[in-house]
Amino acid sequence: MVDKNNYDERTPYQLPFPADAQQEIVIPHAIPEDERHWVPQADNVWFRPLCLNRSQGYWMNLLRVRKSGVLSRHRHPQPVHGFVLKGRWHYLEHDWMAEEGSYVYEPPGETHTLVVPEGVEEMITYFQVNGVMCYVDPWGEILGYEDVFSKIDACKKHYEEVGLGADFVQQFIR
Amino acid sequence: MVDKNNYDERTPYQLPFPADAQQEIVIPHAIPEDERHWVPQADNVWFRPLCLNRSQGYWMNLLRVRKSGVLSRHRHPQPVHGFVLKGRWHYLEHDWMAEEGSYVYEPPGETHTLVVPEGVEEMITYFQVNGVMCYVDPWGEILGYEDVFSKIDACKKHYEEVGLGADFVQQFIR
Numbered sequence A, B: 001m002v003d004k005n006n007y008d009e010r011t012p013y014q015l016p017f018p019a020d021a022q023q024e025i026v027i028p029h030a031i032p033e034d035e036r037h038w039v040p041q042a043d044n045v046w047f048r049p050l051c052l053n054r055s056q057g058y059w060m061n062l063l064r065v066r067k068s069g070v071l072s073r074h075r076h077p078q079p080v081h082g083f084v085l086k087g088r089w090h091y092l093e094h095d096w097m098a099e100e101g102s103y104v105y106e107p108p109g110e111t112h113t114l115v116v117p118e119g120v121e122e123m124i125t126y127f128q129v130n131g132v133m134c135y136v137d138p139w140g141e142i143l144g145y146e147d148v149f150s151k152i153d154a155c156k157k158h159y160e161e162v163g164l165g166a167d168f169v170q171q172f173i174r
Helices: A148-161 A166-172 B148-161 B166-172
Strands: A025-027 A039-042 A045-053 A058-066 A070-075 A080-086 A089-091 A103-106 A111-115 A122-130 A132-136 A142-147 B025-027 B039-042 B045-053 B058-066 B070-075 B080-086 B089-091 B103-106 B111-115 B122-130 B132-136 B142-147
Touching: A025 A045, A039 A070, A039 A148, A045 A148, A045 A166, A045 B103, A058 A070, A058 A148, A103 B045, A142 A148, A148 A166, B025 B045, B039 B070, B039 B148, B045 B148, B045 B166, B058 B070, B058 B148, B142 B148, B148 B166
Parallel strands: none
Antiparallel strands: A025 B103, A039 A045, A045 A058, A058 A122, A070 A111, A070 A132, A080 A103, A080 A122, A089 A111, A103 B025, A132 A142, B039 B045, B045 B058, B058 B122, B070 B111, B070 B132, B080 B103, B080 B122, B089 B111, B132 B142
């Protein structure tokens, strides 16, 4: 036990963690070495779950898009944060390009269509998506949606199919 | 104008964005080329703001720690997400090492002390910190805190001192 009159900034916390605290998630290679960790989402589009937060309704994931991939037009009622790990992409609705090493904040109310430009073999972006993605037609009529629960279901289905087992997704759920 | 009976997944959204929507933030080189963008936080510890969200009380930033740097013992009442861009670090209170390319979810209730191990010249991690960081003694007594407002104030002070002007921080605030 550390002396209360003799500790410094490298003295660890001395008490137990709260009994009701969740477990942390530590994923050493977020870009996975096992191809099966990527969950198919659309043509040439995959996601890799990192945290599927059912208590607050958001998900942290890597989005991977390969050449000619498009993430369909969608609206976000809540903020999204992106950090580009590989390649580059843009939105049909904006003039800028999200290059490797970029950070992007997407405010609530955004409607956009993610496209990977010609010449890019692969892009990978770490995204936090809050609430819901509403897939829409060009005039904003809702065609479908995704939320943390549809993401969890997609993971269960895929991980069962590729032999990891539906329960493989449990490690990402909080 | 696009024909309503003849559009595809690469047809952009056709309507204006909501009048009250915020502007997006796009930061092409999140790891800045201009050293002045790093805001000093403690000995050998700096942060680089990306999004300082005053309406929801969280901040997205890069944390940089150089050799012998320690991010003092602190407690998080809300979730934290980390993605290691460079180097590695660990918490005195856990056995795992956060290596380059790792994702870490820190649940509410965590109390920990971030240390960069010997041999690492520099680590940079992209963190989302929600709510507040409570700096604590080894028994959890609060010694100080940081929130999005203290981060904004630290940025204003630093950017004024290095000649970028206090208003330089405005681009990160939402």
